[in-house]
Amino acid sequence: MCASALVSSTRRLSAVLGSALVLGPRRPIIDLSYSSHFMDYGGSAIPPTMRKLVVRALSPRFGDAVHVDTCPVPTPGDAELLVRNRFVGINASDINYSAGRYDPSRKPPFDAGFEGIGEVVGLGLxxxxxxxxxxxxxxxxxxxxxxxxxVPAEKTVCVPSVKPEFLTLLLSGATAYIALRRLGDLAAGQTVLVTAAAGGTGQFAVQFAKKAGCHVVGTCSSDEKAGFLKTIGCDRPINYKKEDLGSVLRREYPAGIDLVYESVGGDVFDVAINSLATHGRLIVIGFISGYQSDLGIAPVRSAALSAKLLVKSASIRGFFLPHFLADYREAMETMLRMCSSGQLVCEVDHGDLAPGGRFVGLESVFRAVDYMYAGKNIGKVVVEVAPAVNSKL
Structure with a gap:
């Protein structure tokens, strides 16, 4: 029975029974003719309210910008899914978003977070x-x-199971896959430099470049990360806390670097530009070193940049994933197959070694963001929002 028919029928019944039946305040009505099939009330015990993180003020300091709110659990529309989030991913761009840098016209409050994985517990017809x-x-x-x-049904991806490894592919994996494929011009025998190589997206750039037959150099900040990079095929990890990046590149790669996958910015960007080979390319996927500043950008000192590019016929290419969504589904399908078959390492950092321990519960998103910006993570930082539920349906 539709909502209008239900109200009309109730009013007719009220006229027959007189004051014995009084209509209550109007509220959204779930179509009960099919709700038992489309809302998993018994299996997932959908509560009336939930918690979410909301940007209440614009600031690059995540803890100042974002607050935990309690609100009703939303009902999905006709072409939407209600997803019970099991895991959510932490991204460097979470701070840019909370600072209002992606859409300056948007004003708080607005919801935070970019990627999740979980079970469908409700859906529209x-x-x-x-x-x-x-x-x-x-x-x-x-x-x-x-x-x-x-979530709009058209914007979701079916995954084999609710494993956080699959979550690593949504933004981090897709960025590396599409950026290298569309902008990298990779060829066997080339030398590729990946900055922040042991991070969420760096780990994938290392693997995709290696699978293309390239020699891969990766920067990192600890011997533990260097060890991890070797396990995923990195030929030359550089712990920049112990070795000077520019000196290593000049000494060991005098012909220069063919491709740089760059996400750090600042001094690292300067070194990378100076290290490009003839016809070298540098793909900018971010500049995390400046995100926590008020400007959001770390200063660079690449004086005479145009001259440096000209004399090497080199280029700088920017990559922002929303501009390449036409490639997204193919990228996800390919990476899911690779991950499921063991051809792709999807390293997840749950924060077991972080102050306060493993990232469990929505409130731990704040710790997880701080942990990532402290450069402690190996792989993708993931927060477990809720435990598994065995559905009765």
């Missing part, structure tokens, strides 16, 4: 053509830092 309650799905979009998120 048309969404049921492709999905069912209990399906494991991953997505990237606004509002992931929440216990439940409503």
């Amino acid at each position: 048309s969404a049921s053509a492709r999905f069912a309650v209990g399906d494991a799905v991953a997505y990237f979009g606004e509002g992931a830092f929440a216990e439940y998120t409503v």
